[in-house]
Amino acid sequence: MQNDAFSQRLEAYANWKTEVLDTLQAFQKWLDEHEMDEGETDLRIYETMDALRQDRLNLAFVAEFSRGKTELINAIFFAGYGCRLLPSDAGRTTMCPSELFYDHRADSAYLRLLPIETRREDRSIADYKNAPEHWVTLPLNTDSPEQMSDTFREVIRTKTVKLETARELGLYDESQDSRFQKTGEYPEQVEIPMWRHALISFPHPLLKQGLVILDTPGLNALGNEPELTVSMLPSAQAVLFVLAADTGVTRSDLEMWEHHVHPLGSQHNKHLVVALNKIDTLWDDLKDDASVGQTIDTQRRKAAELLHVDEEQVFPLSALKGLAGKIRDDEELLARSRLPELEGFLSNRGAAQQAQRAARSHPARDRRAAERDARHPQRPAGPDPQGIGEPGFAARQEY
Numbered sequence: 001m002q003n004d005a006f007s008q009r010l011e012a013y014a015n016w017k018t019e020v021l022d023t024l025q026a027f028q029k030w031l032d033e034h035e036m037d038e039g040e041t042d043l044r045i046y047e048t049m050d051a052l053r054q055d056r057l058n059l060a061f062v063a064e065f066s067r068g069k070t071e072l073i074n075a076i077f078f079a080g081y082g083c084r085l086l087p088s089d090a091g092r093t094t095m096c097p098s099e100l101f102y103d104h105r106a107d108s109a110y111l112r113l114l115p116i117e118t119r120r121e122d123r124s125i126a127d128y129k130n131a132p133e134h135w136v137t138l139p140l141n142t143d144s145p146e147q148m149s150d151t152f153r154e155v156i157r158t159k160t161v162k163l164e165t166a167r168e169l170g171l172y173d174e175s176q177d178s179r180f181q182k183t184g185e186y187p188e189q190v191e192i193p194m195w196r197h198a199l200i201s202f203p204h205p206l207l208k209q210g211l212v213i214l215d216t217p218g219l220n221a222l223g224n225e226p227e228l229t230v231s232m233l234p235s236a237q238a239v240l241f242v243l244a245a246d247t248g249v250t251r252s253d254l255e256m257w258e259h260h261v262h263p264l265g266s267q268h269n270k271h272l273v274v275a276l277n278k279i280d281t282l283w284d285d286l287k288d289d290a291s292v293g294q295t296i297d298t299q300r301r302k303a304a305e306l307l308h309v310d311e312e313q314v315f316p317l318s319a320l321k322g323l324a325g326k327i328r329d330d331e332e333l334l335a336r337s338r339l340p341e342l343e344g345f346l347s348n349r350g351a352a353q354q355a356q357r358a359a360r361s362h363p364a365r366d367r368r369a370a371e372r373d374a375r376h377p378q379r380p381a382g383p384d385p386q387g388i389g390e391p392g393f394a395a396r397q398e399y
């Protein structure tokens with residue numbers, strides 16, 4: 001993973017956090033030794049340390065199906081495992097939103113799946129996260145990338161149910177059924193996802209440092225699971241919208257961008273990045289590099305115009321070749337995939353945003369802490385010795 005600019009920056013940020021935490025701890029000890037510790041100062045230090053420990057970077061991948069979201073996640077984050085870790089296939093693949101993070105409280109890595117039938121209950125995914133008994137837990141053997149990639153295939157599982165059942169679960173809509181639109185006939189059986197949500201915890205260095213990745217399924221997912229658009233995406237610091245160079249910007253890409261993604265930038269002030277994936281489909285042995293480059297530039301300009309974003313926000317790349325380049329240690333292929341350009345951008349923005357957020361969060365917390373101090377003069381329970389507070393299953397989870 002030595003080529004991975006993103007992991008290097010995130011690691012640098014994690015090291016910076018550790019240094020600040022050590023300094024704060026030393027400062028507190030010094031105050032104690034000199035009997036200068038006052039309740040308010042003590043609490044301020046505690047809150048600052050807590051804010052640093054809880055700080056997470058949420059990165060969401062959103063796009064129509066088959067644009068290469070999952071392949072891009074594999075290429076940016078998991079090439080170090082030497083294989084395609086998350087399932088990425090032709091057609092509709094990822095069937096439920098999948099969150100990847102590191103659960104510091106769990107003894108070992110796991111994949112937890114929320115059955116699709118929970119859609120019958122009027123209960124949010126966030127609420128279910130506090131009720132582990134409703135999830136199916138599968139262990140992940142982190143020593144075996146093959147076993148992990150096999151287990152991850154659960155997130156693409158579907159099952160066939162009667163039309164009634166699909167309707168009850170809110171998973172059949174005749175206006176979206178092209179066969180019904182053509183023939184006017186309802187199907188007897190409908191294929192639906194097996195799971196509603198997946199939580200994946202494993203000790204990848206980036207996830208350990210507080211990165212949370214959200215992979216979303218393409219087709220209809222944003223309409224089917226309102227929690228995605230209402231809370232999960234708005235709580236991400238950055239949203240990566242993926243287009244494919246072989247299809248260009250289609251009508252459904254545009255619809256998704258205009259209804260679900262672009263508003264996140266304007267209303268929630270999220271950082272939006274566009275990946276123009278699959279540029280390898282434009283590579284042509286009969287053309288020289290310069291004219292292939294021109295074709296890619298034209299696609300990039302058109303995509304930027306249609307989405308009304310700056311051209312610099314659109315990153316032409318090939319996730320497939322980037323992944324292959326990293327796995328095979330082929331520097332030339334990796335450079336040609338242009339994946340490092342996106343990684344460089346993400347690492348600069350990601351680390352900068354985290355540092356800003358951590359710094360910004362202190363004054364308000366300090367005020368709250370001081371108020372609490374006045375009400376309850378005793379010090380709260382000591383900080384989490386593990387270092388990074390609660391993980392995905394805990395009440396702290398921001399989604």
Ligand SMILES: Nc1nc2c(ncn2[C@@H]2O[C@H](COP(=O)(O)OP(=O)(O)OP(=O)(O)O)[C@@H](O)[C@H]2O)c(=O)[nH]1
Pocket residue numbers: 063064065066067068069070071072087088089090091092093094095216217218219277278279280281317318319320321
């Ligand atoms: N040629 C080429 N194919 C790619 C690239 N990235 C992904 N693909 C292929 O495109 C198909 C879809 O990729 P996925 O990663 O499953 O796409 P997705 O956006 O996650 O799709 P859903 O999970 O269905 O929403 C797979 O066959 C990938 O191998 C790329 O850069 N170049």
Ligand SMILES: [Mg+2]
Pocket residue numbers: 069070071087088093094215216217218
């Ligand atoms: Mg996918």
